[in-house]
Amino acid sequence: MLIRVEIPVDAPGIDQLLRSAFPSEAEADLVHQLREDGLLTLGVVATDDEGGVIGYVAFSPVDLEGEDRQWVGLAPVAVAEAYRRQGIAQALIYEGLDALNEFGYAAVVVLGDPAYYGRLGFQNAAAAQLHCRWPDTEQAFQVYPLADNVLESSSGLVEYSAPFNRF
Known part of the structure; x- marks a missing residue:
């Protein structure tokens, strides 16, 4: 197994994986739209x-509050069924976090299972006075600071790019 940054030839395989890993095609359509709109900061x-x-x-x-502060959102993450429960998702996420840190990004947000993402170092975003537009997500919305003290000067509404509102 090799973990690396995606390259253009990976797009069909990524699409196939997302279509098989989720109950609907929304995630595959989302990634396709992000790629088409030039809004894919990083794919691993x-x-x-x-x-x-x-x-x-x-x-x-x-x-964050309508400003680009060099923050990114993590979504989606998928692993083929035959390879699940082997730490691949964690390795993918850590590889992405490391690369984003090297590129100078300030923080990563995710809407996901607090127990899982908490083990990876994500923190409850509401505790840092951060929230997203979707209701009843206070526990699931989490943040991973990449820059020192980034959460001390940050609060308010975190808005994902427009393609997230289409699906």
Whole structure:
């Protein structure tokens, strides 16, 4: 298995993985739209020995109170069913966090299982006075600071890019 930044030839495999990993096509359509709109900040893939895509995580820009503060949102993350429960999703996320840190991004937000993302170092966003537009997400909305003291000077509405509002 190899974990690396996605390249254009990976797009069909990513699309196939997302369509098989989720109950609807919304995630595959979302990633396609983000890519088409130039809003895919970073995509990380896990490939098998033949180069087939078996895992994927996407990061795209988010605004804080209408400003670009070099924050990104993590979504979606998927691993092919035959490869789940082997730490691949965690490895993909950590690879993405490391790359984003090197690129100078300030923070990453995610809407997901607090127990899972908490183990990866994400914190409850509401505790940092951050929220997103979707109701009843206070526990699931989390943040991972990449820059020192970034949460001390940040609060308010975190807005995902427009494609997230279409699906």
